[in-house]
Amino acid sequence: MYIQNKPRWQIKENQVTNEQLYLNRRKFIKNSSSILGSTALLYNFLGKDLDANQNNENFLKFQINKKYHILSNITPENLSTKYNNFFEFGSTKNIWKEAQKLETKNWKLKITGLVEKPLTFEVEDLINKFKLEERIYRHRCVEAWSMVVPWLGFQMSKLLKLCKPLSSAKYIKFTTFYDPKIATEQKARWYPWPYTEGLTLEEAKNDLSFLVFGAYGKNLHNQFGAPIRLHLPWKYGFKSIKSIEGIEFTDKRPVSFWENLASNEYGFWANVNPAVDHPRWSQKTERILGGGERETEIYNGYGPEVSALYSNFSNLGDRLFR
Numbered sequence: 001m002y003i004q005n006k007p008r009w010q011i012k013e014n015q016v017t018n019e020q021l022y023l024n025r026r027k028f029i030k031n032s033s034s035i036l037g038s039t040a041l042l043y044n045f046l047g048k049d050l051d052a053n054q055n056n057e058n059f060l061k062f063q064i065n066k067k068y069h070i071l072s073n074i075t076p077e078n079l080s081t082k083y084n085n086f087f088e089f090g091s092t093k094n095i096w097k098e099a100q101k102l103e104t105k106n107w108k109l110k111i112t113g114l115v116e117k118p119l120t121f122e123v124e125d126l127i128n129k130f131k132l133e134e135r136i137y138r139h140r141c142v143e144a145w146s147m148v149v150p151w152l153g154f155q156m157s158k159l160l161k162l163c164k165p166l167s168s169a170k171y172i173k174f175t176t177f178y179d180p181k182i183a184t185e186q187k188a189r190w191y192p193w194p195y196t197e198g199l200t201l202e203e204a205k206n207d208l209s210f211l212v213f214g215a216y217g218k219n220l221h222n223q224f225g226a227p228i229r230l231h232l233p234w235k236y237g238f239k240s241i242k243s244i245e246g247i248e249f250t251d252k253r254p255v256s257f258w259e260n261l262a263s264n265e266y267g268f269w270a271n272v273n274p275a276v277d278h279p280r281w282s283q284k285t286e287r288i289l290g291g292g293e294r295e296t297e298i299y300n301g302y303g304p305e306v307s308a309l310y311s312n313f314s315n316l317g318d319r320l321f322r
């Protein structure tokens with residue numbers, strides 16, 4: 001697949017560059033950690049990460065997108081990959097082992113619905129076609145915890161152009177795989193499997209909407225939603241659907257997995273908003289994975305990029321804003 005699995009001496013220069021960047025960053029962190037306390041964490045993660053890469057060499061080629069590169073507070077990989085929501089594999093945060101059952105070889109992404117013609121893509125072809133960039137995004141779960149992850153992927157809008165949606169398409173529905181043999185929680189009949197999510201076409205076209213194929217310089221960990229997931233940093237985490245198999249263009253607003261279960265708690269918009277509490281807890285602050293707390297920001301701090309999408313919402317406390 002798209003794993004770089006060559007001996008070190010066969011790796012092309014542009015592939016080495018990404019490793020060099022990690023090395024440089026590591027140096028940068030070393031030099032600056034005495035000034036900025038929080039960067040010590042990053043140094044920790046990079047030190048470990050680099051060594052791990054040297055052993056299994058499954059790192060990916062990518063370019064850094066400087067616009068989305070906050071270096072100071074990345075969540076260490078050994079925390080963000082061991083504390084996951086992936087209900088297909090269990091209802092606790094400790095599903096990373098169970099998620100290793102996920103088989104990502106020969107994964108296909110199917111594009112259907114209101115498009116000129118339906119399309120099917122191999123993950124590998126998508127990566128080769130669009131190239132990967134690294135974006136460091138904040139992630140805010142509706143359960144009031146947060147983390148910062150360096151994702152590898154490409155902007156959703158690139159794929160949308162290729163799909164040639166019809167003018168009648170107003171929404172996109174995303175669907176996760178369905179395979180109860182592997183994901184045993186999918187045997188639980190009271191959940192509306194498979195997991196689905198939805199966006200307006202305008203939201204999906206926004207520069208921030210990111211299709212993710214890797215993290216921490218490597219191809220995507222199964223527990224992160226391999227081999228392809230979405231990341232929408234201004235929305236609550238449940239909108240960032242994992243292990244996507246289907247993208248459907250539609251004229252009807254999709255009802256997502258969580259909305260189906262509890263629409264008063266997990267609405268369609270789900271924009272991060274400290275002013276609208278979850279019915280069962282406050283959204284004013286969040287617990288940072290790895291330690292500490294911070295005040296939650298409107299749109300998770302991405303207001304400059306996305307607030308125009310919601311300019312006709314009259315009231316920030318609107319129920320629709322959940």
Ligand SMILES: Nc1nc2c(c(=O)[nH]1)N[C@H]1C(S)=C(S)[C@@H](COP(=O)(O)O)O[C@H]1N2
Binds near residue numbers: 088225
């Ligand atoms: N298919 C699927 N996607 C999913 C989920 C899930 O259970 N199944 N959980 C969501 C929730 S609630 C969150 S917070 C994020 C967690 O992503 P992470 O485990 O990579 O941190 O994935 C989202 N995407």
Ligand SMILES: [Mo]
Binds near residue numbers: 085141237238
């Ligand atoms: Mo979440």
